[in-house]
Amino acid sequence: MKAVHFGAGNIGRGFIGQLLVDARCELTFADVNDTLIEQMKQADAYTVHYAEPEHRQFTVSPFSALHSVHDAEALTEALRGSDLITTAVGATVLKHLAPAVAKGLLARPADAPPAAVIACENAVGGTDLLASHIKELVTDAEWEDIQSRAVFANAAVDRIVPVQKLEEPLDVLVEPFYEWTVDASAFSVDPPAVEGIHYVENLDAYIERKLFTVNTGHAAASYIGARRGYETVQQAMQDGDVETAVRQVLAETGRLLREKYGFDAGDHETYIDTTVERFKNPELTDGITRVARQPLKKLGAGERLVSPAVQLLSRGEQVPALARVIAAATFYDHAEDEEAVEMQQRIEAEGRIGMLQNWTGLESGHPLFKAVEEALPSVRQ
The missing domain is CATH 1.10.1040.10 (N-(1-d-carboxylethyl)-l-norvaline Dehydrogenase; domain 2)
Structure with missing residues (x-):
């Protein structure tokens, strides 16, 4: 399964990215932070540290990284072939992702299975918000195409990521607990099989x-x-x-x-x-x-x-x-x-x-x- 995740910050690397790599997704991170993306391009792994007495550590690898602006063509190609598109950028930033996501979804083959789009933001209806931003950018015909090529599913996420004091710039300290709950009713076919996602019928x-x-x-x-x-x-x-x-x-x-x-x-x-x-x-x-x-x-x-x-x-x-x-x-x-x-x-x-x-x-x-x-x-x- 191929996945593109927007937002390579602490939540992206220490929560969503970790679970996607653990699920053996072929994962591509996308971000606009020049320094961060360059560091990720140079690295072949990073470590997620658990804030607990046992101090467990988990290596996250492999992954690739793209700059959302400078690598726009490569990002479109990644979105074109992805099975899952996720975000962790902050609800107010979703509008800035909409053009890239729209372009990538419109580039998908018409006969390809629909990609699952899941915004993992600390906001109610985050994926609906992203979809509304995309809809504002495209024609009615293009929006119909996008709806046939993607499933937009809302989610709720929960994991405490404290202030970081680690020496390695890509490593992340997180609490052991996490919860990633996704609206199962959005899918007419089987949803992405990612261990750690809890699909529910009543997300509210x-x-x-x-x-x-x-x-x-x-x-x-x-x-x-x-x-x-x-x-x-x-x-x-x-x-x-x-x-x-x-x-x-x-x-x-x-x-x-x-x-x-x-x-x-x-x-x-x-x-x-x-x-x-x-x-x-x-x-x-x-x-x-x-x-x-x-x-x-x-x-x-x-x-x-x-x-x-x-x-x-x-x-x-x-x-x-x-x-x-x-x-x-x-x-x-x-x-x-x-x-x-x-x-x-x-x-x-x-x-x-x-x-x-x-x-x-x-x-x-x-x-x-x-x-x-x-x-x-x-x-x-």
């Missing part, structure tokens, strides 16, 4: 499970941890009170996820335990300022804290743990974080609850605000 359930467990739990650890003066998530999670607060939050979101999607209670409890252990991993260093950054975004109505709280309240459930984290988030202040500065300015002008009302757009009498107000004394210092 797994996207929300990750968002309301990993992202919500990470936010809880960072905002509660910040109130206690910790500098990293790992330090915060060594505090039994912080771990308890995180587990209480995940018990609330877990209840919502089980009710909405029917996740098995035992399986989900295991997923929570695994998530907590990931946060506690002493081999990782997750700075509070990184995880807690952009607090206004994280306090959005459709985001990891407010959304599950609102959904639970609408079902008649109480949300004291989520309310406590939301309250703690409103105290987050960091001079180099523009959103944190803006949030504190809004609070000064509008009041703490007023800021939440105005920012989330929820009606002033929404029960969430009473819950947050009741939680404020527990997070004041």
Whole structure:
């Protein structure tokens, strides 16, 4: 099986690329970073290091590398013959890949099996976004051709890749855990056989499970941890009170996820335990300022804290743990974080609850605000 992967950064090399090579794909990396691509062209292997006590190492080889601009003709040829096209570039960058992907797909033989296109981005509907960018570039007839030559499947990905401090420039440090979930319903034929991809019929359930467990739990650890003066998530999670607060939050979101999607209670409890252990991993260093950054975004109505709280309240459930984290988030202040500065300015002008009302757009009498107000004394210092 031939594969082209856009994005030779840490996620590309340390997650998607590793799994594709392990699946014996003939893998071509594509990137616009001149230095990185030149290093990859000169290398015949790199090493993925696991952040764990055993310090396992995995050699990734063979692979090839192309510059997305300077090697455009070779990239088109690679896409023309590929069975699988993946990305890990950031959702906002997908529009810049669209011309190359479109050209490569249109060059595919009409009788070739359709290529699977899977955007592995930290965004809901990443592949749909890439497809929409491609559609904007081509004629209606060309788009019909592309649809017959490719299957666009959305995905959800999860693996912590910490700040890198390795000597070898291509080596990557990653946590052992990973999850790559792909929408099985997009395929009318057998999907690519890559060990490590979990094909599911209801991708939205797994996207929300990750968002309301990993992202919500990470936010809880960072905002509660910040109130206690910790500098990293790992330090915060060594505090039994912080771990308890995180587990209480995940018990609330877990209840919502089980009710909405029917996740098995035992399986989900295991997923929570695994998530907590990931946060506690002493081999990782997750700075509070990184995880807690952009607090206004994280306090959005459709985001990891407010959304599950609102959904639970609408079902008649109480949300004291989520309310406590939301309250703690409103105290987050960091001079180099523009959103944190803006949030504190809004609070000064509008009041703490007023800021939440105005920012989330929820009606002033929404029960969430009473819950947050009741939680404020527990997070004041």
